[in-house]
Amino acid sequence: MTISKRLLATLLLGATALMGGVVPAIAQDKVSTDQLNNADKDGKDWLSYRGSYLDYNYSPLDQINAKNVKNLEVAWIHNPGRTKFGLQSTPLVVDGVLYYTASMSRVFALDGATGAVLWNFAPELDEALIAKQTHSPYNRGIAVSHGKIYVGTVDGRLFALDMKTGKKVWEQKLIDSQKETVGFTGAPLAVKDLVLIGSQGGEWPVRGAIFAVKADTGEKAWEFNPIPTDPKVDATWGNDSWKTGGGGAWQPGTYDPATNTVWWGTSNPAPLFDWAGDNWKTEGARPGDNLYTSSVVALDADSGKLKFYHQEIPHDIWDFDSAVGEFLMINDRGGKPLVVHPNKSGYVFVYNRPDASIVNVWRATENSNFVKDIDPKTGELVGRTSEKEGDNKDICPAFTGALGWPAGSYSPKTGLYYRPVTEACMNLKVAKTTPVIEPQAQLFVGAQFEVHGPNGQKPYGHVDARDPVTGKLKWQAKFPEYLLAAVMATGGNLLFVPDSRGWIHAYDAGSGKELWSHNDGDGHAGGLVSYMAGGKQYVAVEAGWGPLSGFGFAPTYGLPWTAMSMEAGSLVVYALK
């Protein structure tokens, strides 16, 4: 006679309960490794930052679809209060409970059907430090596994909360933020029995890191520094410039269970700009390629050891880092496993999954001159421009990035990759600068700059629907201003696009025809998800203006941003009538 595993577990659970003993771990392991590995299969939940390890930012749900989307209406709203720098996170959903964060790493657990608050958590943060930070106190999201919610803080800590009660299980200080100024704003990534999180960094004269801690205790398991102490790496940083080289990894990457590999993007080196001109390999602020900044790194999930990498922008002098995250795990038509990764420069890199060798590189921007091209066979920058001390005019794209951190979306149903793109250029006046690291690290930029639109226009944006491997354009939706929020495709043949004015649009994912829109009353600068609760599909979108990149909207575009609060926000949840 055989007994099924489920029956055995039930019997064990019953027996333990009768004996008054401790409930076995199997009953408490809500959001197990197995669930995370298969999160793409079941659309009822949203278990990781971009939905699943496939990183599609896609919901397979189709109750809301192209035929009935016109009947979508607001089901409920939640206002988190004290919003600073907008609402920038992406919710997670487990068994009908929606979890999301607002600024100051405040976490809310809400009934997904009604919005009723189940619990909230507000960590006591170092407010004196926050007052000194530029990229703060916004938060971009959480991770969930093994019965716990994980959230980072801008003062350098990682918290684990009981997902049922919101009570703190552990906290771990990982960065000396009081000295380095930077902390955590990005969402963590749960991988097996570990929780990974990347530090802020980039244009700061400190070295960023990716940390892994044990999910059950918070004990540090490993740390990967994008500028590791290694002779091979040191040789790419002249004059000991690695010591103040930047290279954080502020957005989460993803995980490939088949090879036990973590894919993560690192940020730009510091100082942001460089006066070396054509002699950047031997002169200037940081002579050399500056490994492994502005790179995609593949790490062994258990040890954090580097398996392989590709530096997308050697000696980055434009702030075109790779920290955008978003690693689409797709297969080509022959079944070969690939990884598609957007770089801030506006180029999209297509990699072979086993070794990050280049399959293709294609460009999403209409305006680009920082290089003549990136070789689609090798990934090498062709005809790169250089910066000299003084004026450097009309460089496109601008440092703000053509492909920003808010997620694009891939629909396995249409085979299209939907991506917001920003069209902007910059003037730079590069200056020789020295880093300030005492008494506390300060931004290390190295230029005066001015962002403007291409060809005398104002900066603008578009959402493209393209083949993710070839970049071939299927359709495009243009916007008079650029977008600062994620987009989401669904199994209902829809693409949801929250714009900067505050409208959320639904397009036919195949044709690009706009089918529905609604005004959320506040600019969008965060994520959106879809889930099931009580047998009904919901779409939840964060509306809350105030991201750093959005501060210039009022003087650049006028209304509605001149009348838009920078200190408000709400989670707006839609369902069919």
Next chain:
Amino acid sequence: MRTSVLPPALAVLVLVAAMWVPAWADDTAKADADAQNIFNSTCGWCHQGGGRVAGGIGPKLMATDKSDDFIVNRVKNGKEGRMPAFGASLSDAQIQALLRYIRNLKPES
């Protein structure tokens, strides 16, 4: 016509006075160069075009109608959700030099 001639001792005194640069002038020049570095490294992240242009994260600073006290206070204490506080990172002399930098901003030709 009578030409006035300085006594030799007085002439030497005048010459020395003309060549002498007071220590505070050196300090001011150093502080101003330091302010330029601070602005290029840190402040310029938000205040575009070296503070001459609107449309960045922070406002245009050139020809601002804010008072000296307001500017010094804002640099020291920041504004929650809008601007960091630099009072613990920068000395009073550095902040005064930044104030001079802002007051001396001119349009670029």
